[in-house]
Amino acid sequence: GSVQYSGFFLDDLVIWGGGPAGEIAGQVRRIGTNAPIQGATITTLEDPSAVAQSDATGAYVLDIEPGTYTVLVHKQGYCDISDPNVVVEDGNTTTRFYTMSYPMGSASVTSVNLQTELEADVSGQFDLVNSNNATCEFSYEITADVQWLSFSPADGDVAMNSSQTITVTADVSGMPIGTYNATISIENNGEIDPIDIPVVLDIAIDLSDIGVVPTEFAFYQNYPNPFNATTALQFDVPVETAVEIVIFNVMGQIVDKPVSAYYPAGRYKIMYTADALPSGMYLVKMTAGEFNGIHKMMLLK
Known part of the structure; x- marks a missing residue:
């Protein structure tokens, strides 16, 4: 039938779903090799509820309402991308291809060896390096699997083409003579996450006793x-x-x-x-x- 409203009729009224009327699509690839990156998250600053992930070929499709957006691309081990002023038109596909670079973070040592005497705390140092080829900051957080190790600074960011000296301190109060083992774990935004560094601590009555x-x-x-x-x-x-x-x-x-x-x-x-x-x-x-x-x-x- 018909429904009359103030002098006009609505016959066979059909209301269509109001989903996103536009989309951003493209591929995410790795700098240098141009290999596809799977599992990258693509969203926008203005509408973080709209999310897409790249597939095994690096392809993605982000369904979103028409408008102007800042597109954000994130993947662990790579530098985040922020792409402003991306215009999405009604019924159209806006194409964006992204190439992701990565921090070149590393530790200057593969192990830490500390030697001390009874009741004498001891410290050592190593560097976290973000090499010349990096194109974003190397972010890190350091922990250990023992309570007697501490670090300064324990977290932070290493700028491009820079390094950060890390001080490792062993609190040996109450610890008897002997050899102790631990592992430093450096959580980071680089490809190798975490970076694990073994620690050997020798406590002797006298330092001259170590290895004798x-x-x-x-x-x-x-x-x-x-x-x-x-x-x-x-x-x-x-x-x-x-x-x-x-x-x-x-x-x-x-x-x-x-x-x-x-x-x-x-x-x-x-x-x-x-x-x-x-x-x-x-x-x-x-x-x-x-x-x-x-x-x-x-x-x-």
């Missing part, structure tokens, strides 16, 4: 002491020999045997956890050939 083969047997006081519930057992072995470390309670009964193995010449640190033992005083004894060493240790839970 002991000349005599030694069994050091556990550290920390008192402890809850993990402590370090440290010993020196001048020649390859069988080493046994036994824990006794105050009644002289053996309650644990954390070490029983052959060791080549060297300095060793064994982390011992006494989860199964109650609080109290214990004796810890090391036997290696004719050598015997014994100490008291206090477990507090």
Whole structure:
């Protein structure tokens, strides 16, 4: 039927969907090789709700209302693109091809080695470099898988054709002598993300001891002491020999045997956890050939 409105009729009224009436389309490629980039995100500053992603051939189609836009292109490992004054007309396709460059960020080292004495914090340095061929900033954030490492500056941006010196500091307070390993992880906007750098920290009674083969047997006081519930057992072995470390309670009964193995010449640190033992005083004894060493240790839970 017909519907009458103020002197006119609407017959068989049809209302079509009001979706975007224009589009921006093209390809995203890598600078230099011209290889297609898959997974780049294409949107606009004015309408971030309209989003497209490039496919395996680098092609994309962004459906959007007519207007003038700043097109934004993003892909991890590449420099962001901002393309202003892109005009989209009703019913037409605006073509835009984008070539993405990338930061040339790298670390000046492949490992960090720190050496220090007991209770003496130590620092080292390396550079983050954004090379001459880069065409955008190298953004980074540094973390580690241990709490005793810190960094300054821990995050930031390295400008094109520039470098940033990073200071690595090891807080060794409360840490016994021995060798410690960690990994620095540098999250960044470059192709290699993250950049992982292994760290080796040597703590000695005296720096001259590092790398030196002991000349005599030694069994050091556990550290920390008192402890809850993990402590370090440290010993020196001048020649390859069988080493046994036994824990006794105050009644002289053996309650644990954390070490029983052959060791080549060297300095060793064994982390011992006494989860199964109650609080109290214990004796810890090391036997290696004719050598015997014994100490008291206090477990507090």
